[in-house]
Amino acid sequence: MGFIQLRLDSVTMDDNLACPRCKTTKYRNPSLKLLVNTCGHALCDNCYLFWRVSGLWDPTPSLRLPSPTLEDPAVEKEVDIRRRVLRDYSKQEADFPSLREYNDYLEQVETIIFNLANNIDIIETNKLIEQYKKENKEQITKSRTRKPTQILLLEAIIEEENRRSELRHMESLHSAKEEKIRKQKNHEALIDDLMFLESDAKAIVESHKATQAHQQVEASEIKPLPSQLGISSLSSSAPQPAYQQATTFTSGIGFGGSASFLPLPKGLGEVPLFVYKAFLLEIGGPPPPSLEQLKYPSSGKEGHLQHIRPATEAEIAGGYHHAIACRRALQDAFMDIAMQPKLLKSRSIQNESESESTTKEEVEMDTS
Amino acid sequence: MFATSTQKNHWIFSDEETLIRIREATNKAYVDQFRPPEDVGDFFLSATEERTLLHFYEYQLKEFCVKFQPTMNKAVIGTAFSYFKRFFLYNSVMDYHPKEILVTCVYLACKIEEFNVTIAQFVANVKGDREKAQEIILNNELLLMSAVKFHLTVHNPYRPVEGFLIDLKTRHPVLEAENLRPFIDEFLDKVLMTDVPLIYAPSQIALASVLEAARKCREHLDVYVTSILITDEEMLQSVVDAIRTIRLMVRVKNYDPPQP
Secondary structure, eight states: OOOOOOOOSOOSSSTTOOOSSSTTHHHHOTTOOEEEOTTSOEEEHHHHHHHHHHOOSOOOTTOOOOOOOSSOHHHHHHHHHHHHHHHHSOOOGGGSSSHHHHHHHHHHHHHHHHHHHTTSSHHHHHHHHHHHHHHTHHHHHHHHHSOOHHHHHHHHHHHHHHHHHHHHHHHHHHHHHHHHHHHHHHHHHHHHHHHHOOSOHHHHHHHHHHHHHHHHHHHHHHOSOTTOSOOGGGGOOOOOOOOOOOOBOTTSOBSSOGGGSOOOOOOOOOOOOOOOOOOOOOOOSSOOOOHHHHHSOOSTTTTSGGGSOOOOHHHHHTTOOHHHHHHHHHHHHHTTTTOOGGGGHHHHHHHHHHHHHHHHHHHHHHHO | OGGGSHHHHHSOOSOHHHHHHHHHHHHHHHHHTTOOOGGGTTSSOOHHHHHHHHHHHHHHHHHHHHTOSSOOOHHHHHHHHHHHHHHHHHSOTTTSOHHHHHHHHHHHHHHHTTOOOOHHHHHHTSOSOHHHHHHHHHHHHHHHHHHTTTOOOOOOTHHHHHHHHHHHHHHOTTSOGGGGHHHHHHHHHHHHTSSGGGTSOHHHHHHHHHHHHHHHTTOOOHHIIIIIIOOOHHHHHHHHHHHHHHHHHHHHSOOSOOOO
């Protein structure tokens, strides 16, 4: 089938660029990738899928769609061609007797690429390629397996680096282990000395401290590693404090006799013991029925509960009973029904004078 | 409970004269801070004028609460009224605009009585500049609380009323208790506009409302009160006194909104 000619509005991957097929989608997705076909045309991801599925165009068997890293599809196309061509035309300098011939060869290659990229003499160029392929078949197959020199170089470098880092790692582990062993030894030595030597304990500790510091200095000097990569920072851990013998509890009280404790002060006076007084509620009215009286009424007071909304099962499960609400209502109804406001007179005058002063304060605050 | 509450300990006064005295003292304190010369005369409001103004605004408060969407429960209305009364007992009308205090009282009452309304829903009920109203309310809230000395729990007569109805149905079933309800509601509405909540206990107000409603229904509840409810002689006397005074106060009060 023939090619479907697509128009490109502009070539740069900015907001003006549209996938030629589904023109609108570039607005929605500014980061939409346009994949470049071998014919040099760009398609967005979805359209490429459509293209593959529908098979409308001539699907070039060698169509590869690597992620286009270049903005210009023309360049993209050329790069693709170049890669393909160079896979076949892969002779190295060493294969040619002279420099001149090598350069001629290279020129040949470039011409081919240029022609293909700009659609000049495509048929003839392809013929040339076929011819070359036939002639150098073995060479091509050999070189296909062999990785190009650049890649080889890179690989060598990477390997070298890996080796070095591993070496470093091993060394650091080793030195850490040594350090640990050394410390342990010192510790044990100190204890041994304290046990068996007859000189002053303090002096022993001092001397051990000194030797320890000395050892550490030595160790850090040895540290420059064979790999010479300046990893001396490994050894720069802070100098550990020397072993100290405990003389006090952590709270500051010393070991030794209990003579330092003060005796409890006597004769503080007998404080009166707390006596529980039950809370007394003055009802100021007729006594309301209690919960029991409501729930289990005697003949006289039957059925206060029938006049209140009964508790649902959920409410009873939660601990509520309508007797509670009933009692509350009755309590509120009876409480202080016999209250005499005039008896509160003395208190209200007090309130009055108190509140006057507070009013004045308030007023002053507002105006200040 | 009422007996142990701050309401009983701090906000119950002996009688109307005490209240009048307090209000006059507040008024005087306000005027005095300006140290005016003697011939100022009509410039400041007198205590009685303040009272009239407050009466007008209480009426507005009532209207606001009744028209409030979603429908407010009565406890909220009662609490709002209490805050309003308490606030203007010790603060002058000349100092704080009653309209601002009015909405703040209602807002605070909603919170305290656990009637959940967001500030946005609340100002939707206010006519006029909503943003400004919101600002006013939120700024005045703390002022109101401190003016009420942070005694925020108000005991309203509505639960005692329920208690009496239950008791009536149980112990005095002769009377159709449910018929009394609309009259009780009417009475309690009137009570809110008076000074009664500042003088009497909620249980006394509730009993007064029940008895008044019974009278309107031409029923006789004296038997109930004297024989069934209260058996102690002395107690009975004080109860009867209280009830009588409450009913008198409510009857005497003029309920027409004063013309602006």
